[in-house]
Amino acid sequence: MVRKSVAIIGAGVSGLAAGKVLLEDGFDITIFDRHKTLGGIWSPDRAYFHQHTQTTANLMEFSNLHDTEAMDCAPWQNIHNYLKRYANKFYLIERIRFETKIILIDKNDLKNGKLPWIVKVETASGDHETFEFDLIVVATGLFSTPEKPNFRGQNNFAGSIIHITDIKSEDQLKNKRIIVIGGAKSAIDMATLAAMHASSCHMVFSHSYWIIPHKILHGYISLDYGFSRIFTHIFDPFPNAPHSAAFYFLHRVFSFVFTKITDSIANFLISKYKSDLFADEKFIPKGSIRNAHNIMRVTKEFVAMIRENRIIRKLASIDEIIDKTTIRLDSGEFLQADLIICATGFIETFPFLSETLTKILVRNTTRSTSDEGIDLDLYRRIIPIGIPNIAFIGLPAPLHTWMFYEVQCHWMSDYFLGRIKLPNTEKEMLEEIETTRQFIYKMFKRKSYYFQYYWLEPMEIYLRDMGLSLYRTNNWISEYFGVYRPKRLSTLHDERKAKAEGKTRNFWYFSFQHTILLFLFLLFLWFFF
Incomplete structure (x- = not known):
């Protein structure tokens, strides 16, 4: 089987997460980044002096690499070093083309899934190159311009x-x-x-x-x-x-x-x-x-x-x-x-997308917000309607971004592999987009990317779409009252693989109902024995 080639635009948090998931799923990836090093807003090229996180230790990390050097309100250098370790551990670093600016992404027929994408780039020396890829992942996020x-x-x-x-x-x-x-x-x-x-x-x-x-x-x-x-x-x-x-x-x-x-x-x-x-x-x-x-x-x-x-x-x-x-x-x-x-x-901009592609991506956007920038029409905030083989990762901005992006990447990979069941009609997909857009605007008066408190429910929608369990621990107390840390997602790849192979996951979950039954059983023993 020929491995499908993927161009990932951006070597920040979402781009690295996408690279890791797609590489493990057998795709041939190339990551492009216009800067000298990886990390996006956590790179020396982008970070401002005195920049630091506003989270406690170990919330800004990926599920498969625990940050042993994590600290509360960590300086940007710590996050940058962690991302470098992540890229090295999962063999991403050798697949990144630094100082390469994307000039254009387009194809002759956007709706034809059999045609390759054309990617034109400009290198640090000013040279122009043209590539063909089967799939495109735009991972420039919300903080590129x-x-x-x-x-x-x-x-x-x-x-x-x-x-x-x-x-x-x-x-x-x-x-x-x-x-x-x-x-x-x-x-x-x-x-x-x-x-x-x-x-x-x-x-x-x-x-x-x-x-x-x-x-x-x-x-x-x-x-x-x-x-x-x-x-x-x-x-x-x-x-x-x-x-x-x-x-x-x-x-x-x-x-x-x-x-x-x-x-x-x-x-x-x-x-x-x-x-x-x-x-x-x-x-x-x-x-x-x-x-x-x-x-x-x-x-x-x-x-x-x-x-x-x-x-x-x-x-x-x-x-x-x-x-x-x-x-x-x-x-x-x-x-x-x-x-x-x-x-x-x-401001959200995608200057490298062709004019035709951009017009399709914003064709149904309601201009009900006062914010500037582009609010793309994306089903599940990942894929455009009617344009196959392209996905956007890292656009929603909930409070728990890293985990959110990681789950997005697994959903995207399943989509590329043909495992995600999409709605039967484009109308249904548009309704999902507009319902979410109006809900976010009603709640926060912002574009549909800004999820704020809503990090878990959208993640669970992705998990449900993939047919995976929403319960990520083995009992209801830790599930509901414990801090939802990235390690809960560490088995997603294996779960997806098992489901694709028709295998049943051996998983025991001690639910609240089990607790009630146990209590009644102990009560019975106490009364009669």
Whole structure:
């Protein structure tokens, strides 16, 4: 049997996960990346100075390689080194073509699955090459193109206006009056650094975000348990999630109970940070935490800098740059600055896709959001409708991204192998896309990529599609109340292989019903013996 060739675009987290799964499934892979080394946003080319994770140890790792060097809020160098170890362990490194920019992906007939894809690239030396591949995996993710806003009067500014990814050293900040645009995680990182080294630091952002500490629910529960099955159940059910009828009944009848739980979390956060982050009530986020546009953890250093007024926050936007150093905010305030750092995130772009392909991918997109960027029409957020042999990995952005991407890759590989049963009609696939899009917009007012709390239910949809068990431990207590760690997915390849070969998985799960039966049996013994 001839091995099918696959071009994977991007050697970041999702690209490496895709490479590992596809290689194990017998595909001939080539990974292209425009940078000098792997890692995506965790590579030296992309990471900003002082970049670090906001998770606890061992949540940002893959199921088949435990990170023995993991630590809470790890610096980007640790993550980069882990990804290098992963690429070496699974023989991916020799399949990566670095400093190779994708110019075009196209084919003569997009709907003809027998025709190869044409991939045109540009090398570091400026040479152009053309390749043919059976399959395409786009794994550039959501963080490939920095978004840097334009400001009225910016030509008047004598200093620099740069994106946060261009900050590579603390020396760039020393003795400068700095404005950090943005209020999310990267802005917090940079403001903390600027407060240590710059002469002044202002954070300017248009809306506040919920801040999550290391412990929640009045300090009794570690934030890790936010990544448990039971915790995900307090939110509105995700469309088409594999829940029981009883689960949906509880959410319909007792929705106020689940709302009460999240309100309690929000009240705890407000009380915890009332003396510093929320001392001025205008910085308390508006709306329910259930519908939070973004949430993040903060460091003790950031809180200390706020308390000491070394970071001055402004709930506003830049209205105009008046002269060489003067910035006017839409609040009417004026700030002096030598450097403006845009911690404004990224924009979703796919410039290498042909114009014809792009038009098909966005043909049914509703423009109901105010965000910029492309919201692709992808069934299960992976494959386009009617265009075979191409998949997108790493576009949804739930809180538990690495595990999510890994399960996506297994689903994608099964799809390429012809094992996934798709809906009978394109109409059904479009309905799935639009239902998800409208649900995410209703919950978070964002494009359909931003899943936020919804990491488990979409993963379980993938598992159900593959015919695999949703239960990833051997008993209901650890299944529902334990932290959902990557090692739960370590047997996915073997499970998929066994299913394809018609073998039955030998798996014992001690369910809640078993517990009830055991209790009744012991009660019977106690009464009669």
